[in-house]
Amino acid sequence: MFDSHILVNLTYVVAAILFIVGLKMMAHPRSAVRGNLLSSIAMLIAVLVTAYMIMADGDATWAGWLLIILGLAIGGAIGAIMAIKVEMTQMPQLVALFNGLGGGASVLVAGAQLIGMPETEATPDIMLAIGLSGLIGTVTFWGSLVAFGKLQEIDFFERPLPIPSPQAINAVIAVVSLILLIVMMAAGVGWPYLVIFLLATILGFTLVMPIGGADMPVVIALLNSYSGLAAAATGFVIDNNVLIISGSLVGASGIILTQIMCKAMNRSLVNVLFGTMQASSGPAGSDEEIYANVRSTSAEDIAMILDTAQRVVFVPGYGLAVAQAQHAVRDLANLLRDKGIEVEYAIHPVAGRMPGHMNVLLAEADVPYEQLKEMDEINPTMGQVDVAIVIGANDVVNPLANTDPNSPISGMPIIEVDKARTVIVIKRSLSPGFAKIPNPLFAAENTLMFFSDGKKGVLDIVNAVKEL
Incomplete structure (x- = not known):
């Protein structure tokens, strides 16, 4: 007679293989969704087979089965609701x-x-x-x-x-x-x-x-x-x-x-x-002194700057996630590419508040994976960038990491947007990032601040580019 435990263990092996393949697929944005689905199927198989094993061994009473069914129903409902309702910024x-x-x-x-x-x-x-x-x-x-x-x-x-x-x-x-x-x-x-x-x-x-x-x-x-x-x-x-x-x-x-x-x-x-x-005072002087030379700009001025550019790099950050601006950024990038402008995205490994946060956001907006450039790949060529557009990023572009040994982010590799010919920062205000320190980039000679909500600001730029 065939031993049911052999069948259970063989099925566990299948589930384990699906876990491994799914994990491998999740390493690449193009196959990540299918990898996640494959891993979910593996978990479903594991749960159902475990329930079968309990039934075959006769270890569960009717009350136990009721608890199992209720647990699956309640847990599944909570998981489905959270997956649908939770915003990307809360991921x-x-x-x-x-x-x-x-x-x-x-x-x-x-x-x-x-x-x-x-x-x-x-x-x-x-x-x-x-x-x-x-x-x-x-x-x-x-x-x-x-x-x-x-x-x-x-x-x-x-x-x-x-x-x-x-x-x-x-x-x-x-x-x-x-x-x-x-x-x-x-x-x-x-x-x-x-x-x-x-x-x-x-x-x-x-x-x-x-x-x-x-x-x-x-x-x-x-x-x-x-x-x-x-x-x-x-x-x-x-x-x-x-x-x-x-x-x-x-x-x-x-x-x-x-x-x-x-x-x-x-x-x-x-x-x-x-x-x-620990929070630090950052560079010497008050925030008012650090930001004394901040220059603001408008969507129309940005459109004219972009019209003469040959290479544009977008640098997304947590503010982009909060504003849900990824689709607007994709539309602006498509407009620029139609004009023959080279467009790339500079991705810092810890931009946002969890690993891969920016990759997920941009993948959601169907941004081509080839346009996403990791920090180590983009930094050596930042000096050749005509316009770097920073959207909601702060600490990951803060030059204090390279210049202030007393800064809490000292030594942290950053995306060196300050080397670009023109830097445009789209941000609501001059408020600090998660590290709670000021950012001298905002007052740099080659930086223009566009004070706006990320999504609205990018849409305004899109409209201005179309009107040129």
């Missing part, structure tokens, strides 16, 4: 929230397994997996909530921690948690799990609260990795192969992405976790 917050929910789910599953587990099954490897799941999952849950609060700019989460030496506290908590994990392994007892949960709750706050908003893209990527590691540990707890594989994929890809983000900001992971992006 970083949504990702942070999903990371936290993934970590929280791992904590609950491992805890439930611990409660119902016979003493004979409390082997050292299983107890270690349970403890790690609880530790990593709890840190992920609370740390992600803090990251959500910072991204949402909730005042409570932007305040400094009212405790001295949080780094020393983190070290003590880590050591105590390690001792408790050893106790769980050696003695096979479950009571340390609750203590680990309480300590990890504190650790989730003390790790993320001191980290500045400018480092949030790195934190999101790292917490994403944590959620995967917690899921993989939980997979060992409940002996679920697809959970181990998918969790490992998320954990590994999250670490790789974190390293990419750190490189893009010229910061080490240790510096992000144990240092803070």
Whole structure:
């Protein structure tokens, strides 16, 4: 007789392969949507097969099945509503929230397994997996909530921690948690799990609260990795192969992405976790002095400047996402290309508030992928650009990163738009970016400020170009 567990494991292998292929496809904008769909199908297969396995083993009562069905229905409804209603500008917050929910789910599953587990099954490897799941999952849950609060700019989460030496506290908590994990392994007892949960709750706050908003893209990527590691540990707890594989994929890809983000900001992971992006006074003098020579312009003047240009580079930032200006920018770019002007987009790896934020926005507007140029590719030729149009970007074009060693963004690679012949900055005001420091670029001799909402400003330029 055919063993149903063999069929289940074979199906898990299929789901794992789909996860891997889907993840590979999501690495390229052209195939990202199909990759996401493929990964969603893999998750659906994994969920349905797990439900089948529970039914085949006779482990679920009618009440248990009711809870499973209700969970699928409620979770699916919430996911669908959030996917439809959440704006693109709120996507970083949504990702942070999903990371936290993934970590929280791992904590609950491992805890439930611990409660119902016979003493004979409390082997050292299983107890270690349970403890790690609880530790990593709890840190992920609370740390992600803090990251959500910072991204949402909730005042409570932007305040400094009212405790001295949080780094020393983190070290003590880590050591105590390690001792408790050893106790769980050696003695096979479950009571340390609750203590680990309480300590990890504190650790989730003390790790993320001191980290500045400018480092949030790195934190999101790292917490994403944590959620995967917690899921993989939980997979060992409940002996679920697809959970181990998918969790490992998320954990590994999250670490790789974190390293990419750190490189893009010229910061080490240790510096992000144990240092803070403290606000600084920036260059000497008040904001009034720094911006004394700011020159404003109009849509008509910009249209005339563009009419004589041969190469134009758009530099998108978070303000573009807020204004939902990506379609208007695409229309302006198409107008310029029709005039024979070379058009490109300079993409900073941490522009916006999560990795790949600008790529997603521009892909949504059907901007050709070939026109998107990474920072390292575009910077060597910025001196040959006739017009650089900065839309809502601030910190990622701030020359203080190269000129002020005391600046909190000192050493962070930027898109060097200041080298272009003419720089046009479309921005509502002279307000600082996420790093809370002024930007001398706005007052540079080759810079013109167009004070406007991103979408309205670009549409005004489009109309002015058409009237030429």
